[in-house]
Amino acid sequence: MFSKVKLLTRRATVTNILTTSIIVTSMLLSLYVISSGRLHLLNGGSASSATVTTYYDQRQLLKTLDPKSIELKVDPTQPVTLPAVKEELCTARVSDGTIVTESVIDNDGNLVLALPKDYETTATVECTEYVRLESPPSEASKTLGTYIKMASMPVRHVPPSPEKCNPMNFRPGYFDLRTDSWHDHCTGRTSANRNPTLPLSKETCPILRNRQEDIWVHFVGDSVMHAWFNDGVLRGSTIDRPTHSYWKTGIWRGRSDSRQIPFAKAEDSDSRIWVTFRYDGTTSDGLTSRFFNRWAHTWGDFLKVRGEGQNTAKDPDFFEDKVPDFIFWGPGYHSSVMNSERFGAMVHNMLTLLEENARTVDPPAMPKIFLMLNVMPATWKIPSSYNFDKKYRTLLNEYRKNLAMIDAAKKHSQGVVDVFSIELPFNGKQGEETAHRDAVHLWGHMSDEIHSAAANLIIDTICFSGDLPQDATPQ
Secondary structure, X not given: OOEEEEHHHHOOOOOOEEOOOOEEOHHHHHHHHHHHHOOOOOOOOOEEEEEEEEOEEHHHXXXXXXXXXXEEEEOXXXXXXXXXXXXXXXXXXXXXXXXXXXXXXXXOOOOOOOOOOOOEEEEEEEEXXXXXXXXXXXXXXXXXXXXXXXXXXXEEOOOOOOOOOOOOOOOOEEEEOOOOEEEEOOOOOEEEOOOOOOOOOOOOOHHHOOOOOOEEEEEEEOHHHHHHHHHHHOXXXXXXXXXXXXXXXXXXXXXXXXXXXXXXXOOOOOOEEEEEEEEOOEOOOOOOEOOHHHOOXXXXXXXHHHOOOOOOOOOOOOOOOOOOOEEEEXXXXXXXXXXXXXXXXXXXXXXXXXXXXXXOXXXXXXXXXXXXXXXXXXXXXXXXXXXXXXXXOOHHHHHHHHHHHHHHHHHOOOEEEOHHHHHHHHOOOOOOOOOEOOOOOEOOOOHHHHHHHHHHHHHHHHHOOOOHHHHOOOO
């Protein structure tokens, strides 16, 4: 029943997915266990003695093994059985009727859980287990289930550390049910529902103190980023609705893919903040964004991509070579198949290109760039038409992508906006209340509060120039 085949002779002929039960020498088995057992495992993940049935591309085997010394016996009718590698993601959650907060316990067992000053309560530590379905670098996995690791862990308020409270890291907070408000763990500022920090003043928005010219804030991203822009930042702003400008250039299924709004003008400042939005998404190859060449690298670029030239009645008085003062970019949710390493490389490449473009302006002008972290997906809401997505779009993989974005931001001395920590306590589970309308879009339980808190975080980021450790003392 078995045929003995040397890998060397199969190199040129095997192109199919191996659906064989491999009986290997101890040398082959140890090689695979080593390559699997050294995966980056979160929170105590480890190799298991159990087995998992999967499909393995034989061409990958050829790249890792010496065909001159290894032989294998194959049965063409059987699937491959390989050692399972378990991984897990653990979070600590407080929901005691007064405070709601949740944070991921990192790979080293560290936990930053935001709580009010002098507050003590208990948290539930819950872990979700996964098993790898494909060989690295793929991060495809099967969710095995969740379990309670600790039902009642004592927790108390711990003052935020300056090294953690910077724009290149997670920024946890908590929601206070008594006041219906989100509290930022680092700055101590609160975000009441439907009450963005407007109107602005030199006192509440320090960037306006020494500015005479208008400020340009440019948002770029997919439909989720558009929601942060529209349902978050613009909500509650005291702007004249007719001054909204919309353009449709055909890249977003008939929707307005470019927008411009005179956002806010402080009463005690001559400077106005203008905000614009441009639709974009990442490419499947993970090299750049899908429409990078149509980004607004300068004001002149934005006039071109929106399809209308300068309009003196509605447009700011920017020179065409003006670079955005701030760019808020959401790398987004259209690259779930991409592993976190490649996703991070794509973000790094994009930041490099943005910086190189900014240097071509005379004089060079570098925008402050902030990456919008991804929120956890509501995996049970992935529709059947996207079944292929389920093994990639997991809680663990979304968290990995956020780590990759944070790493890229640090390499370029840029920042992130941690909407991840705002949404996490309200992500929910199947059969429970959730902030999600679908797998990635928010429009459910507490979504108004989440958008409002995100809006305030973005406005604070603008007003404090993204340098919160220096411009705002942690409370």
